[in-house]
Amino acid sequence: MGTRNRIYIHTWGCQMNEHKSEGIAGLLVREGFEVAQRPEDADVVIFNTCMVREKAEDKVYSEAGLIRGLKETKPELLLGIGGCMAQALGKKIFKHSPAVDFIFGSSNISDIPELIREAQRRNGQRNGSSVMAVSTIPDRIEELPFVRRSSFQAKVTITEGCSNFCSFCIVPYTTGLLRSRLPGDILREVTQLVDQGYKEVQLLGQNVDSYGNDLDDPDIDFANLLRALTRIEIPRIRFTSSHPKDITSGVIEVLSEENNVCEHVHMAVQSGSDRVLREMRRGYTREEFLELVHQLKSRVPGINITTDIIVGFPTETESDFFETADLVEKARFGGAFIFKYSPRPGTISYYKHPDTVPLEEKQRRLEHLLHVQKRITDEENRAWVRRTVEILVEGRARTSLGRYLGKTRDSKTVLFPGRPEMIGTFAKVAVEDAGASGLFGRVVS
Numbered sequence: 001m002g003t004r005n006r007i008y009i010h011t012w013g014c015q016m017n018e019h020k021s022e023g024i025a026g027l028l029v030r031e032g033f034e035v036a037q038r039p040e041d042a043d044v045v046i047f048n049t050c051m052v053r054e055k056a057e058d059k060v061y062s063e064a065g066l067i068r069g070l071k072e073t074k075p076e077l078l079l080g081i082g083g084c085m086a087q088a089l090g091k092k093i094f095k096h097s098p099a100v101d102f103i104f105g106s107s108n109i110s111d112i113p114e115l116i117r118e119a120q121r122r123n124g125q126r127n128g129s130s131v132m133a134v135s136t137i138p139d140r141i142e143e144l145p146f147v148r149r150s151s152f153q154a155k156v157t158i159t160e161g162c163s164n165f166c167s168f169c170i171v172p173y174t175t176g177l178l179r180s181r182l183p184g185d186i187l188r189e190v191t192q193l194v195d196q197g198y199k200e201v202q203l204l205g206q207n208v209d210s211y212g213n214d215l216d217d218p219d220i221d222f223a224n225l226l227r228a229l230t231r232i233e234i235p236r237i238r239f240t241s242s243h244p245k246d247i248t249s250g251v252i253e254v255l256s257e258e259n260n261v262c263e264h265v266h267m268a269v270q271s272g273s274d275r276v277l278r279e280m281r282r283g284y285t286r287e288e289f290l291e292l293v294h295q296l297k298s299r300v301p302g303i304n305i306t307t308d309i310i311v312g313f314p315t316e317t318e319s320d321f322f323e324t325a326d327l328v329e330k331a332r333f334g335g336a337f338i339f340k341y342s343p344r345p346g347t348i349s350y351y352k353h354p355d356t357v358p359l360e361e362k363q364r365r366l367e368h369l370l371h372v373q374k375r376i377t378d379e380e381n382r383a384w385v386r387r388t389v390e391i392l393v394e395g396r397a398r399t400s401l402g403r404y405l406g407k408t409r410d411s412k413t414v415l416f417p418g419r420p421e422m423i424g425t426f427a428k429v430a431v432e433d434a435g436a437s438g439l440f441g442r443v444v445s
């Protein structure tokens with residue numbers, strides 16, 4: 001690529017997107033780029049976008065406006081947009097934001113170097129125009145040379161896309177149908193990570209429990225993959241996200257039997273009302289969900305179950321909402337991400353239902369549920385006071401001067417007075433206090 005250019009990547013959205021950005025960085029470093037820490041220091045800025053939440057587009061366009069400002073003093077600076085938004089909107093983005101020089105789709109990461117080269121050529125010409133590579137349907141999982149942010153925790157994608165088509169969700173349209181990586185490739189990657197000294201891997205997929213459903217071999221499923229990975233000498237294996245309709249007894253068995261699989265399941269319930277769950281096309285009832293919670297809690301002692309919930313889904317009545325609040329009380333989640341419904345153009349619910357619940361009512365339901373969940377999280381965390389937990393130390397706590405933070409096996413955050421050399425090591429912490437934000441203690445070994 002000639003001169004040594006610098007890239008800056010801004011990522012929106014989930015852990016899968018964050019991991020994809022590690023792949024983009026790795027690919028471009030291989031092409032001779034350096035990674036910049038600020039857009040001001042970069043020659044190419046890349047936005048890896050997400051459209052799952054409300055106003056995502058507005059935020060991306062507003063950030064693009066800031067890059068446009070930088071271009072006034074540095075005309076050779078390039079801006080590329082990729083990910084969900086690029087996949088959904090394609091060249092419409094150019095019309096909205098003249099600052100954008102290139103666009104790449106969800107399956108077009110490996111096209112980025114060529115897009116940059118082409119954009120640089122065109123940027124040098126008068127009346128230069130923008131370039132785009134967006135496959136109509138995302139259809140491949142690209143094997144990328146990841147530059148991982150952490151030297152001890154690694155994300156490993158096992159599936160991309162999703163074939164579930166929940167009525168509110170844009171993901172199947174922007175990331176395509178389910179594609180599973182072959183078990184041999186995943187096992188090889190995790191083995192290499194262990195050889196490099198990694199202590200924790202997090203397996204990623206929109207719905208990890210559907211792993212293998214798109215492959216011909218009936219023996220390839222998530223439980224068997226997980227079991228095979230436990231044979232590799234890695235202290236901690238995590239996975240996210242799980243879908244309540246797809247978790248099998250085989251997965252619960254592995255969770256209960258294998259020491260290196262962490263006791264944490266993040267599975268979105270979305271609603272506690274059967275009628276709303278049907279409208280959402282989630283594929284389970286509230287009773288089935290609660291039975292699954294019971295199975296997990298009784299067979300995997302100390303398991304932490306976290307969830308996602310949408311309030312104000314179209315047609316959700318007050319009594320539907322109370323069923324959700326009641327389910328939250330019964331399931332006693334360790335934590336929950338709670339969102340107000342926002343219509344996503346292109347999804348089933350967008351076309352089927354007007355957005356019937358007024359914004360103030362959505363806000364009221366959100367606050368009520370946040371309050372309930374905060375109390376439960378607080379109570380669940382307080383049960384750990386006067387106990388000793390094992391944590392993997394992740395780094396300094398941003399909000400608490402002089403403290404460090406780590407995660408327990410069941411994914412609770414622990415704050416404690418620490419030292420820089422502890423980062424990336426396991427420590428035992430005696431828990432002295434707790435609240436909804438986590439556990440607080442001191443290192444005992």
Ligand code: SF4
Nearest residue numbers: 162164165166169171
């Ligand atoms: S399972 Fe449903 S909510 Fe999750 S990614 Fe697939 S379609 Fe979206």
